[in-house]
Amino acid sequence: MAKLDKDEIVQSVPQRGFFGQPKGLFTLFFTEFWERFSYYGMRAILLFYMYTQVVDGGLGISMEIATSIMAIYGALVYMTGVIGGWIADRLLGTQQTIFYGGVLIMIGHIVLALPMGVTGLFLSMFFIIIGTGLLKPNVSSVVGDMYSPKDKRRDSGFSIFYMGINMGGLIAPLIVGTVGQEYSYHYGFSIAAFGMFLGLVVFLVTRKKYLGLAGTYVANPLEDGEKKKVIKRFGIGAVIIAILLAITIPTNILTITTFTYLVSFLGIAIPTAYFIVMYRSPKTNKDERSRILAYIPLFIGSMVFWAIQEQGSIILALYAKERTELSFAGIDLYASWFQSLNPLFIIFLAPVFASLWIKLGDRQPSTPTKFSLGIILGGISFMVLIFPAIINGTETLVSPWWLVLSFFLVVLGELCISPVGLSATTKLAPSAFSAQTMSLWFMSNAAGQAVNAQIVKLYDPSTEIIYFGVIGGVAVILGFVLFAFTKKIQIYMRGVL
Incomplete structure (x- = not known):
């Protein structure tokens, strides 16, 4: 399909109907709700x-290797977003890419739900990593498509969308975590698979009516001659990778x-290459160059912020299970519950x-200011955890309230960075x-977790x-x-707030 005019796309989407936002936000809100339910439910018990x-x-894997795998898993999930973005921009458009991504994620959770041991673990990781790379960045891109560039509802809309993501993340550890830790990890992974199935149903049933033309176009389609070259290069690349694996693994x-070192390198190298291209x-x-x-x-x-935030499901998960008193007011707690x-x-x-952003309007802090505040709060969320060790030493269990405080502070930082960053990206992105x-x-996020793969070993x-x-x-510094x-930075943003 030929590239559409932005105004034409916006006009094709019903603009009122979901908390004062475009109706299409309903479709994307619940699609991402169930996708995040499946993903965070799985992560709550995977370590x-x-x-x-x-x-x-x-599986009996050592704790040090398990924490590194968790970091690498998270890095690869976000790293493959580059593949998802390229496929959407040049081949399928965002809507179709979202659907295929959801199917792969569901298959990955089904594999993990089966008692296939370490083989099942890595096979499921492959499907979920590729599927999330196809789905996650493109859902957010379609959200941006529904708003005109000057629509002041944009930041608010992304915040509501972000709340939907986290509603799935809230419920998942309580359900999947409880079932997984109390009965069977495989039962928990089965529930995660069902969550992704529900997300696909919501997307298929409502997208035509509510999304209009958003995400239906291919922004920078391959020419006929380019398609042959791309297919050839993918084929050659697949053969080379297969040969390297056949030689290096045995x-x-x-x-x-060595794989964690490779992914850590790619986590920095890939975005660097993309900025240059x-x-x-x-x-x-x-x-557009100035905005880049x-x-x-x-x-x-x-990247710095996510390196801290993403340790919530790795180091803080270990902290919850090994260093925290898992009893409160006579109630026994599961370590996985802290992921909620x-x-x-x-929420x-x-x-x-x-x-707050709507009320402040033109008086709200600039995007770079919000980012700086978010990073500082992220740093403080880690620094508060030194106090229980200073007060009582590292041999005694600590009150769960310390973890509550740490998660609270990092969330304040996250709300200054994540929805704001999503919105800023749609405004600063070159059209092609x-x-x-x-x-x-x-x-x-991938870069932060790629760095984490080396850092978490030090804990x-x-x-x-x-x-x-x-x-x-x-x-903080x-x-x-x-x-x-x-x-x-604002000068280089060329009028983008």
Whole structure:
């Protein structure tokens, strides 16, 4: 389909009907709700499943390797968003890419639900990683399609959309986590698979009526001659990868450890390459190049924040199970339940932030200022965890309230960065790279988790004061550095607020 005019796309979407937002937000809200239910439900028990002994229903993987796998898993999930963005921009359009991604995610959860051991783990990871890469960035891109560039509801709409994501994330650990830890990990993974199935149903039933033309076009379609070249290159690449795997795996050249180093390198190299390609592209005009330069420090700031936030399902999950008193007011707690704290706070606070930005209007803080505040809060969320160790040492169990406080602070930072970053990405993206720039935004999360794959190995309860203090302190310093350059960044944004 030929590229459509932005006004034509906006006019095709019913503009009132879902909390004062376009009706299409309903479709995307609940599609992402169920996708996140499946993903975060799985993540709530995956770490425990990996390092729990085989006789207790787990895989018996060492804790150090399990934490690295969790970080690499998260990095690859967001890293493949680049593939999803490219496919949407050049081949299928965002709507079709979302559907195929959802199907692959559902297949991945079904595989994980089967008792296939380590083989099932890595096979399911492959499907979920590719499927999430196809679905997640493109859902957000379609949200941006429904608003005109000057529509002041945009930030508010993204905040509501973000609340839907986190409603799925809130419910999932309570249901999947309880079933997985109480009865069987495989039963929990089965519930995650059903969640993705429901997301696909919502998308298929409502997209035609509510989304209009949003996401139906291919932004930068391949020419006929280019398609043959791309197919050839993909074929050659697949053959090369297969040969390398056949050589390196049996000879122990490619191990989990070397693979984590490779992904950590790619987590930085891929976004760097993408910035260079977009900046030098003849399809990018002068204003768009300036906005790309403004986007780079925001990307770095986001990467630092996500390196902290994503440890909530790794290091803080371990902290919940190994260092926290799992009893409160006579109620026995499951460690997986703490994964619901982040989305719980977001559900309550997202409407507050959305209303605040609308109320402030032109007086609201600039995007770079919001980012700097978010990074500082993320750093503080780690620094508060040094106090229970200072007060009582590292040999005693700590009150669950310390984890509650840490999750609360990181959520305040997240609401200053994540929905704002989604909105800023849709405004700063070069028109020829719209979906790919959204994929690049999610690459900031991938980069943060790729770095985490090396950092999480350093955690140990006996040295947690240094661990939380250094990482948190570095984030706070970088947040203030970004704040010092906010005015300069705004100049390069060329009128984008």
